[in-house]
Amino acid sequence: MLTDGFVLGFVSGKLNTGDIVFQLIMFIILLLLLRKFAWGPLMGIMKQREEHIANEILAAEKSREEANRALEEQRSLLKESRIEAQTLIENARKQGDIQREEIIKTARLEAERLKSAAKVEIETQKEKAVTALREQVASLSVLIASKVIEKELNADDQEKLINDYIQEAGEKR
Structure with a gap:
């Protein structure tokens, strides 16, 4: 309504300054009230x-x-874990190689020891057999000599006597 009077007054050629001042004061009061009660809290909220x-x-x-x-x-820990696992695997592989070499070395030494012991045993048994054979030959020789001394033999009797003693010696074994 006020604006209608303003427009009418302006159109009619006369300007109503009282209304303009009143509206201007009201607008300023409204702005101050809005600033105090609406704009301040609104800006505080913002x-x-x-x-x-x-x-x-x-x-x-x-x-x-x-x-x-x-x-x-986590990436760093995972990387460290991978490096540690790789190190453990490598150490286990090296330890396995060392143990394998030790086992092979021990087996070779044991084989050499058994081979040497077998050679010594064979030599001992060979010497015993040779000694036993010498003793048998010596006793047979003594026995044959004593029999020969007891009686004079012709060639056939002597061969028969030797064969008998050889057969007798074979039975004693």
Whole structure:
């Protein structure tokens, strides 16, 4: 309504300054009231919202940095674990090779020892057999000599006597 008077007054050629001043004062009062009761709280809420969003962004960045740090730490631990596992495998392989070589060396030494012992045993048995054979030959020779001395033999009797003693010696064995 006021604007209707303003427009009418302006159109009619006369300007109503009282209405303009009144409307201007009212507009300024309205602006002051809006500033005090609406704009201040609204800006406070907007400021709180801005701070809240900024804090959320900072918290999200901090969480992301912590996640990246944890991820790098996990990667580092995984890499160390892989290196440690590789080292353990390599050490086990080396230890296995060392043990294998020791077993082979021990087996070869044992084989040589058994071979030497067998050679010594064979030599001992050979010497015993030769000694026994000498003793038998000596006793047979003495026996034959005593029989020959007891009686004079012709060639047939002598051969028969030798064959008998050889057969007798074979039976004693």
